[in-house]
Amino acid sequence: MSEFLQQLVNGITWGSVYALIALGYTMVYGILRLINFAHGDIYMLGAFMGLFAARWFNAAGDPSPMKAVLVLLTSMLICALIGMLIERLAYKPVRKSPRLSALITAIGVSLLIENGGVLVFGASPQFFPQIIPEKNIALGMGVTLSNQQMIVLIVSVVLMFGLRMLVLHTRVGKAMQAVSHNHMAAALMGISVDRIVTFTFMIGSSLAAAAGVLVALQSPKIEPYMGIMPGLKAFVAAVLGGIGNIPGAVVGGLVMGVAEVLVTGYISPTYRDAIAFVLLIVILLVRPAGIFGKAVTEKV
Amino acid sequence: MKLRTWLAASALALSAFIAAGCGGASSGKAELVIGEYGSLTGNDATFGQSTKLGVELALAELATAKGGKLGGLPVRVVVEDDQGKAEEAATVVQKLINQDQVIAVIGEVASSRSLAAAPICQSNGVPMVSPSSTNPKVTETGDYIFRMCFIDPFQGTVMAKFASTNLGLKKVAILQDVKSDYSVGLSQYFKEAFTAAGGVIVAEQAYTAGDQDFSAQLTSIKGKNPEAIFIPGYYTEVGLIARKARQLGITVPLLGGDGWESEQLIEIGGDALNGAYYSNHFAVDNPDPALQGFLTKFRDKFKKDPDAIAGLAYDAANVIFAAVEKLHADDPTAFAGLSSAKANSAERKAATAKLRAIIAATNGYAGVTGTITLDDKRNATKPAVVLEIKGGKKVFNTQIAP
Numbered sequence: 196m197s198e199f200l201q202q203l204v205n206g207i208t209w210g211s212v213y214a215l216i217a218l219g220y221t222m223v224y225g226i227l228r229l230i231n232f233a234h235g236d237i238y239m240l241g242a243f244m245g246l247f248a249a250r251w252f253n254a255a256g257d258p259s260p261m262k263a264v265l266v267l268l269t270s271m272l273i274c275a276l277i278g279m280l281i282e283r284l285a286y287k288p289v290r291k292s293p294r295l296s297a298l299i300t301a302i303g304v305s306l307l308i309e310n311g312g313v314l315v316f317g318a319s320p321q322f323f324p325q326i327i328p329e330k331n332i333a334l335g336m337g338v339t340l341s342n343q344q345m346i347v348l349i350v351s352v353v354l355m356f357g358l359r360m361l362v363l364h365t366r367v368g369k370a371m372q373a374v375s376h377n378h379m380a381a382a383l384m385g386i387s388v389d390r391i392v393t394f395t396f397m398i399g400s401s402l403a404a405a406a407g408v409l410v411a412l413q414s415p416k417i418e419p420y421m422g423i424m425p426g427l428k429a430f431v432a433a434v435l436g437g438i439g440n441i442p443g444a445v446v447g448g449l450v451m452g453v454a455e456v457l458v459t460g461y462i463s464p465t466y467r468d469a470i471a472f473v474l475l476i477v478i479l480l481v482r483p484a485g486i487f488g489k490a491v492t493e494k495v
Numbered sequence: 496m497k498l499r500t501w502l503a504a505s506a507l508a509l510s511a512f513i514a515a516g517c518g519g520a521s522s523g524k525a526e527l528v529i530g531e532y533g534s535l536t537g538n539d540a541t542f543g544q545s546t547k548l549g550v551e552l553a554l555a556e557l558a559t560a561k562g563g564k565l566g567g568l569p570v571r572v573v574v575e576d577d578q579g580k581a582e583e584a585a586t587v588v589q590k591l592i593n594q595d596q597v598i599a600v601i602g603e604v605a606s607s608r609s610l611a612a613a614p615i616c617q618s619n620g621v622p623m624v625s626p627s628s629t630n631p632k633v634t635e636t637g638d639y640i641f642r643m644c645f646i647d648p649f650q651g652t653v654m655a656k657f658a659s660t661n662l663g664l665k666k667v668a669i670l671q672d673v674k675s676d677y678s679v680g681l682s683q684y685f686k687e688a689f690t691a692a693g694g695v696i697v698a699e700q701a702y703t704a705g706d707q708d709f710s711a712q713l714t715s716i717k718g719k720n721p722e723a724i725f726i727p728g729y730y731t732e733v734g735l736i737a738r739k740a741r742q743l744g745i746t747v748p749l750l751g752g753d754g755w756e757s758e759q760l761i762e763i764g765g766d767a768l769n770g771a772y773y774s775n776h777f778a779v780d781n782p783d784p785a786l787q788g789f790l791t792k793f794r795d796k797f798k799k800d801p802d803a804i805a806g807l808a809y810d811a812a813n814v815i816f817a818a819v820e821k822l823h824a825d826d827p828t829a830f831a832g833l834s835s836a837k838a839n840s841a842e843r844k845a846a847t848a849k850l851r852a853i854i855a856a857t858n859g860y861a862g863v864t865g866t867i868t869l870d871d872k873r874n875a876t877k878p879a880v881v882l883e884i885k886g887g888k889k890v891f892n893t894q895i896a897p
Contacts, residue, residue, distance in 0.1 A: 197718075198715065198717070198718035201714045201717075201743070202711060202714050202715075205708075205710035205711055205714060206711075210709055251607065291846075316579060317536065318536035318537055319536045319537060319540035320540075320731060322759075322762060322763055325765070329738075329741075331741075331742060331744055333744075337744055339742070339744040341742035341743075343742070346744070383639060385654075394588065394837045409715060410707065413739075413742075414707045414708060414735055414739070415600070415735070415738075416502075416707070416731060416734075416735055416763065419536075421707070425707075447513065455711070456711040457706075457711070458711075458713060459711035460711040460712065460714055460715045461715070463701070464673070464700065464703070464712055465673060465701065465703075465704055467711075469514070
């Protein structure tokens with residue numbers, strides 16, 4: 196029993212990372228009907244920006260919670276700016292083109308970031324410093340949680356609630372909802388669609404950056420290709436929850452994390468990557484709109 | 496339009512330049528080219544980098560002792576990066592043989608990559624000396640493939656013996672990399688020897704190189720209450736696994752093989768590795784004069800301690816150098832074929848066949864990693880040492896002879 200509970204805790208921690216990345220996919224899709232394949236690479240950039248920030252603040256030499264927060268915020272801010280640049284330079288010019296052009300552009304941006312990363316950061320893995328000294332916390336029933344896992348969980352929950360507040364209760368959030376319903380109508384109501392789209396990219400990218408830093412904290416090996424698999428799986432998580440739906444992305448991410456850990460722990464680690472795509476196929480067969488998605492009939 | 500013409504012109508110029516460069520490398524100049532391939536970048540980059548440093552040191556010594564020449568011809572080493580990928584290893588070895596016209600190849604450390612390149616060397620008749628691939632299948636590829644180290648059936652037995660006799664363990668769990676020939680082979684040999692010694696393998700779990708999260712496997716292992724975990728992987732994952740294990744409250748010792756040998760192991764794993772043991776090719780605190788001489792030279796040149804990978808590469812380069820010299824002394828006509836003839840010509844093949852025979856006859860060569868005598872399967876038989884990690888340092892624990 197305690198083993199199962201421990202696996203569940205492992206799965207939820209890992210799943211909360213997927214959830215953070217999936218949020219970015221789902222928000223961009225909700226607004227632009229675009230699958231931003233470069234999103235996983237923003238997660239990678241987030242980890243690297245965190246690494247540079249940690250070096251800059253000397254967060255490993257003299258760790259303090261204040262510095263750890265600074266590292267996280269710096270990385271989120273830089274990645275928000277990168278997200279903005281990507282949107283302005285790569286996606287905006289093709290926004291009026293067929294959706295396929297935008298999709299191919301996204302794949303191109305993804306390759307550009309990955310290989311640019313190899314050029315700038317080098318192909319060898321680098322190691323994220325310990326900006327928070329490790330401690331184990333016993334939760335009882337034989338379940339242990341490290342303080343780093345705890346931080347991952349807390350930060351994820353805070354960010355997700357923050358996002359929910361932003362979308363539901365602020366003017367920008369309402370504008371985002373309006374744009375996601377209909378660009379034209381939103382523009383007629385006086386909403387600057389361009390600004391909202393850029394803003395959405397910035398929020399999504401900063402969440403991915405946070406995920407990057409959080410993963411690097413627990414599992415310190417970072418390299419330019421680290422975003423590919425988590426990116427794909429977070430995409431599956433977003434589809435699972437119903438793409439375009441924010442609570443759906445969170446649930447999808449958690450389901451995915453728990454499913455992966457349980458498959459690895461109880462069946463075979465070789466199926467770890469397979470389970471994600473099995474889930475994708477199942478959801479597409481059974482409930483194509485995702486767990487929380489609403490089926491949309493398209494006029495032909 | 497103008498831009499396009501300009502681009503086309505510069506592309507043409509560039510390709511002409513590259514073609515000229517390639518032609519220049521192999522045309523005419525009498526020299527001996529030795530190829531080296533390894534993971535200079537990628538997941539286990541220190542393997543390739545250490546190998547490169549070991550070979551560089553051997554070359555630097557050749558330069559001071561003999562003006563960098565063997566049999567009167569200058570020696571050049573071409574190093575290629577396989578990025579830690581087996582398919583890339585095959586490509587760069589093709590390039591070394593066909594474009595650089597190498598007379599022998601040094602590499603690789605990881606068995607999966609040696610296995611990808613070995614058939615190419617074998618079919619082209621170019622001797623390949625792997626400094627540190629321990630999987631037995633590597634030299635089984637053919638009679639042109641050699642190694643400077645012991646093999647995994649022995650290494651697995653060493654760690655099994657150490658676990659059961661020296662540490663007195665009865666229950667051990669295994670966590671292996673399922674996609675690595677090295678890891679799968681070593682696990683199997685360890686398991687056979689450990690169960691033969693009366694021990695029990697309580698759990699067998701797997702991961703794949705590049706994984707980020709090991710919590711599921713370790714939680715499952717923890718549930719079986721082993722007295723130690725054997726992790727025959729490469730240092731990057733080992734470091735991450737060690738940290739995760741301690742996070743999950745697993746306190747038992749971790750055991751491993753020579754894939755742990757890297758200066759980055761402790762950088763990644765940190766304190767989590769204290770109390771871990773692994774088998775290796777040498778220990779820096781061994782007082783053997785040949786080894787200590789090598790350590791001094793290495794520290795002078797590179798300002799750091801060498802790992803065993805560098806030591807084996809140094810030995811591999813020197814064994815090849817010695818073989819080339821011997822070929823020059825014994826058979827000058829064949830030796831001429833090494834430098835003048837093109838790759839795959841009959842003359843060149845006759846020369847490399849003789850070079851192969853000389854390497855195969857290596858007997859009692861005093862290397863820095865021990866005495867190297869190649870057996871009929873082209874493997875070196877050497878003792879293994881077991882190192883313990885104490886306070887972030889690798890400390891010699893025991894030596895186990897074959």
